[in-house]
Each structure stands twice: as structure tokens, then as C-alpha cells.
Amino acid sequence: MSGAIEIAGLTKVYGDTRALDGVDLTVPEGSVFGFLGPNGAGKTTALRILTGMARPTSGGARVFGHDVVRATNEVRSLIGFLPDIPGYYPWMTAGEFLRFSGRLFGLKGPVLEDRVDSLLEMAGLADVTQRLSGFSRGMKQRLGVAQALINAPRLLMLDEPTSALDPMGRKDVLDMIAALKGKTTVFFSTHILTDVERVCDTVAILDCGRVVRQASMAELKHEGHAVRLLVEVEHGAEVLQPLLAAEPWATECTREGQVIRCIVSDMGAARRSVPALVAGEHLPLVRMVDEEPTLEDVFVEMVGGR
Amino acid sequence: MHGFAVFLGKEISEIVRTWRLYVVPGIMVFFGITSPIIAEVTPSLLSGMASSDVQNIVIEIPPATTADAYLQWSNNAVQIALFALIITVAGAIAGERRSGTAQLVLTKPVSRPAMVVAKMVSNWLLVLVTAVVSAALCIGVTALMFDTTLVREFVALVALWYLLACFMVTLTVTLSVLLKSQAGAAGAGLGVYFVMSILALWTVARDHTPAGMLGLGDRIVTGGEGLSVFWPVASTLLGIVVLAAFACWAFNRQEL
Numbered sequence: 001m002s003g004a005i006e007i008a009g010l011t012k013v014y015g016d017t018r019a020l021d022g023v024d025l026t027v028p029e030g031s032v033f034g035f036l037g038p039n040g041a042g043k044t045t046a047l048r049i050l051t052g053m054a055r056p057t058s059g060g061a062r063v064f065g066h067d068v069v070r071a072t073n074e075v076r077s078l079i080g081f082l083p084d085i086p087g088y089y090p091w092m093t094a095g096e097f098l099r100f101s102g103r104l105f106g107l108k109g110p111v112l113e114d115r116v117d118s119l120l121e122m123a124g125l126a127d128v129t130q131r132l133s134g135f136s137r138g139m140k141q142r143l144g145v146a147q148a149l150i151n152a153p154r155l156l157m158l159d160e161p162t163s164a165l166d167p168m169g170r171k172d173v174l175d176m177i178a179a180l181k182g183k184t185t186v187f188f189s190t191h192i193l194t195d196v197e198r199v200c201d202t203v204a205i206l207d208c209g210r211v212v213r214q215a216s217m218a219e220l221k222h223e224g225h226a227v228r229l230l231v232e233v234e235h236g237a238e239v240l241q242p243l244l245a246a247e248p249w250a251t252e253c254t255r256e257g258q259v260i261r262c263i264v265s266d267m268g269a270a271r272r273s274v275p276a277l278v279a280g281e282h283l284p285l286v287r288m289v290d291e292e293p294t295l296e297d298v299f300v301e302m303v304g305g306r
Numbered sequence: 307m308h309g310f311a312v313f314l315g316k317e318i319s320e321i322v323r324t325w326r327l328y329v330v331p332g333i334m335v336f337f338g339i340t341s342p343i344i345a346e347v348t349p350s351l352l353s354g355m356a357s358s359d360v361q362n363i364v365i366e367i368p369p370a371t372t373a374d375a376y377l378q379w380s381n382n383a384v385q386i387a388l389f390a391l392i393i394t395v396a397g398a399i400a401g402e403r404r405s406g407t408a409q410l411v412l413t414k415p416v417s418r419p420a421m422v423v424a425k426m427v428s429n430w431l432l433v434l435v436t437a438v439v440s441a442a443l444c445i446g447v448t449a450l451m452f453d454t455t456l457v458r459e460f461v462a463l464v465a466l467w468y469l470l471a472c473f474m475v476t477l478t479v480t481l482s483v484l485l486k487s488q489a490g491a492a493g494a495g496l497g498v499y500f501v502m503s504i505l506a507l508w509t510v511a512r513d514h515t516p517a518g519m520l521g522l523g524d525r526i527v528t529g530g531e532g533l534s535v536f537w538p539v540a541s542t543l544l545g546i547v548v549l550a551a552f553a554c555w556a557f558n559r560q561e562l
Contacts, residue, residue, distance in 0.1 A: 053412070076414055083413075087407040087409065104414040104415060
């Protein structure tokens with residue numbers, strides 16, 4: 001799989017601050033890529049460089065092989081971009097803004113009209129005739145995704161598209177992004193972990209201007225991170241907990257009511273011994289399940305709980 | 307200049323559909339109609355004030371002429387209308403940047419010079435239409451109240467004012483690029499205007515720089531002999547070209 005975005009040694013310095021500090025990153029074509037990091041990690045700076053709004057201090061970036069500094073028009077014709085707070089002309093309607101955006105890409109006639117109609121439909125704005133000055137944040141964000149798709153881009157870049165939205169607005173925008181899976185490459189910056197878990201298949205974690213990890217969601221959750229086993233009994237958990245904690249495969253066991261959670265170093269050994277220990281104490285087993293670490297666990301571990 | 311025509315179309319639509327259609331054009335239409343009227347009533351107003359305030363002194367104020375009507379238009383256009391123009395144009399680029407529209411538009415295949423030049427051209431067109439309508443109204447009302455003489459001189463005055471207005475538009479858009487703030491660009495634009503007004507008092511600057519444009523039309527209407535418009539006009543045209551090129555270059559280098 002070729003890289004839609006290839007970033008090598010990208011550094012951006014503002015005065016004494018290194019917003020980006022030697023970022024290396026490859027975004028596979030066709031992926032929905034989560035660019036995850038706490039506020040101030042450098043996500044927006046990276047996106048500004050990728051879209052030609054800022055220049056790198058050193059290092060470089062390519063979008064589908066085009067240098068983002070030298071070939072800005074080639075890059076822009078291939079991408080769709082939604083900034084964190086999109087600005088609109090308040091006197092326009094949604095349709096007018098989409099037509100204006102389309103014309104900037106050289107679209108016209110029936111092709112433009114068909115695309116405007118389908119994007120308004122997708123954004124749930126087909127019947128909205130009011131001017132953009134009267135739009136809610138959610139409506140503006142949905143229009144933002146629509147305008148970023150007007151040129152049928154090979155790469156859609158979204159900067160914190162859900163951070164300012166209420167739950168319904170978030171759901172609408174995430175549904176729009178999820179619907180793009182398999183149709184275009186999506187590069188999606190956010191600090192909201194649940195959004196990444198919901199729509200992304202690949203993720204990079206940025207912290208203090210550096211990429212601390214890049215992997216698929218599945219790899220990130222499993223590789224080198226603690227695996228937990230949950231054991232629930234009808235009664236007698238207080239008896240079972242010290243027995244489990246004494247096992248060589250148990251790193252740590254905690255109890256909450258009749259539920260015991262163990263951090264496990266050898267899941268195979270744990271699966272073999274837990275039923276025997278429960279049966280040996282004549283305790284009624286309700287459930288025994290592996291618990292995957294959440295992205296939040298991984299994220300906190302990577303960025304040091306900042 | 308990729309995307310220039312589309313962006314110019316957007317700018318013209320914006321003028322037609324927002325407050326921008328009413329401010330400078332409204333002021334100019336008002337001056338077109340009222341300048342001859344004000345010129346006509348001013349002598350009688352001054353005579354009335356002089357006779358009521360100062361006794362035993364006779365002040366003779368000559369009746370207004372056609373030239374007074376056109377000079378009244380010129381005074382209003384060169385001062386109040388240009389101030390309004392500077393203030394309204396000051397947000398051209400700074401406003402796009404502040405509202406976030408620059409970021410949304412310039413991540414599409416639009417060159418930054420296209421945006422800058424479209425801002426200038428749209429305002430030049432607005433001022434052109436405004437100047438033509440205002441001048442036509444002024445000529446019409448003047449013909450009704452005075453006579454139809456000096457029309458050719460007044461047309462020359464309006465043409466020179468238009469060139470000066472284009473220069474101020476170009477200057478203000480450039481300041482809007484450089485200062486990134488509407489208030490800052492407006493303040494700096496007005497500052498440049500006042501510096502030009504002072505420079506116009508110096509003969510060398512008046513005869514060879516855009517500062518001379520401030521009173522050139524008046525001198526044509528009042529029949530200035532041996533008047534040469536070449537250097538003020540040429541330097542103003544050159545100033546427009548240089549400022550436009552500089553604004554494009556500066557905007558290209560900026561980070562958004």
C-alpha cells in the first residue's frame with residue numbers, strides 16, 4: 001500500500017517553541033487515519049504544513065508524491081480540508097458555498113450541480129435555505145465536511161472536526177466520516193479518543209511535537225500492553241481474589257463487589273487455571289472474559305498521563 | 307492567478323448582497339445630489355451669519371457658480387468618501403484571515419495573488435460605478451441649478467479622483483495584507499492619506515507624486531494655467547502597480 005501522506009523529519013519552530021520536532025509519519029492510502037494527541041501536541045501545525053498554510057522549518061512532507069511546499073496547487077487539487085473552526089461567508093447559503101467551492105476546483109455545469117445536490121443531501125442540508133450566518137455549529141461542521149468533498153478528493157484532511165460539537169452533532173459528523181471508509185483516505189486529527197476508536201483503522205499518537213507510536217488500532221491495543229482478565233462469581237469473590245493474586249501469571253488483581261480484574265502476563269495459563277480455582281472453592285462462576293485495553297489506556301501510557 | 311475569475315465573481319456578489327453596496331456608493335450618491343445644492347445655499351447662509359453677528363460691517367459674498375458646485379463635489383469626494391473607502395476596504399484580507407474564510411478558500415486551488423488582486427479589482431469596479439453615477443447626478447443637478455458649462459473639466463476631475471481612489475484601494479488592501487487587522491489597516495491608510503495631504507503642500511511632491519492628485523482636479527476646474535497632470539498621474543499608476551505586486555508577494559510569504 002502506497003502512502004497518501006509521507007512525512008519525514010518534519011520540524012516547525014515558533015520562536016523558542018518546537019511545535020513539531022522531527023515528525024516521521026506515513027498515512028496508508030485508503031485508510032481512515034486518526035492523528036491523535038493532546039491539545040498543543042502539534043496536530044494543527046502539521047495539518048497547516050500539509051495544506052500549504054505554513055512552511056516547515058526543516059524536514060518535508062509529500063502528499064501522493066507531491067512536495068507540499070513546492071507543489072501547492074497539485075496538492076490542493078487532490079485534497080479536501082476542513083479546519084477546526086471553518087469560516088464561511090455569512091451572506092451565502094449552503095448551496096452557494098458548495099458551488100463556489102466547486103468552481104474553485106474548475107467544476108461547472110451538471111457535474112457541479114449533481115455534486116452539490118448529493119453533498120447537501122449527505123450533510124442533511126438539502127432543505128435548508130437560510131444563510132450561513134444562521135447555521136448552528138453542527139450544521140457548519142457538516143457543511144465543512146461536504147465542502148471538503150466537493151472535488152471528490154483522494155485525501156480528506158479534517159482538523160478536530162468534532163471537538164466543538166454536542167453529542168448529536170458529533171454523531172452526525174462521525175457518521176459522515178465512517179461512510180467514507182473505502183472511498184477515500186481520511187486523515188483525521190483529534191484529541192477525542194472515542195472518536196478515533198469509532199471510525200479509524202490506523203492511528204498515530206503525537207505528543208510534544210513527536211510521533212510516539214503509529215500502528216493499526218488492533219496492533220496498538222494488543223502490542224506490548226497489559227491484558228486484563230475479568231472473573232465474576234455469584235458470591236465468594238473475597239475468597240477467590242487472594243488465590244488468583246497468588247498465581248504466577250497474575251501481575252495485579254483488584255476486586256469490585258463480585259467482579260475481580262487481573263492484569264495477566266500469560267493469558268493461556270490464566271485461562272487454564274481460573275476455572276480449576278473457582279471449582280476448587282465451589283464458587284458459582286458467572287463469567288470469565290478477556291478485557292482489551294482501551295485506546296485511552298494506551299494513550300495515557302504513551303503520553304505519560306499528561 | 308489560479309481561481310481569479312471565480313473569486314472575483316464571489317467578491318462582486320458580496321458587494322451586491324451586503325452592506326458594502328450601500329456605504330461608499332450611498333455617500334457618493336448623496337454628494338452627487340447635494341453638492342450643487344450646498345454650493346448654491348452656502349453664500350446666502352454665510353451672508354445671513356455675517357449680517358446677524360457683526361454689525362456695521364458689510365461682507366459681500368459672490369453668488370455661487372457652476373465651478374463651486376463641482377468643487378463642492380470634489381471636496382466631499384476627496385475627503386469623506388475616501389475616508390469611508392479606506393475604512394471599508396481595510397478588512398479586505400484581514401477580515402478573510404480573521405473569519406477563517408482565507409484558510410478554507412486558500413486550501414483549494416486558488417493562488418494567493420488571485421485573492422489579493424480580486425479584492426483590488428472588485429473595489430476598483432465598485433468605485434468606478436459609484437463615481438459614474440455620482441458624477442452624472444452632480445452634472446444633472448448642477449445643470450438644473452446653474453448651467454451646463456465646465457462639464458468636460460468636471461469629467462476630468464472625476465477621472466482623476468477615480469485614479470486616486472484606485473490608488474487608495476490598492477494601498478489599503480496592501481496594508482490589510484501586512485497588518486493582519488482591519489483597524490490597523492484603516493488607521494495606517496488614513497495616516498498615509500494625511501501624510502499625502504501634507505506632502506501636497508510641497509511643490510515638488512505635488513507636481514511629481516500621487517500626493518498631487520489630491521488637488522489636481524480642483525485646479526483643472528478652476529482653470530489652472532500650464533497645469534501638467536503627467537507626473538502625478540504616472541506616479542499614481544506606477545504606485546498602483548508596485549503596491550499590487552508587493553501585496554501579492556507579501557501575502558505569498560505569509561503563514562495563515
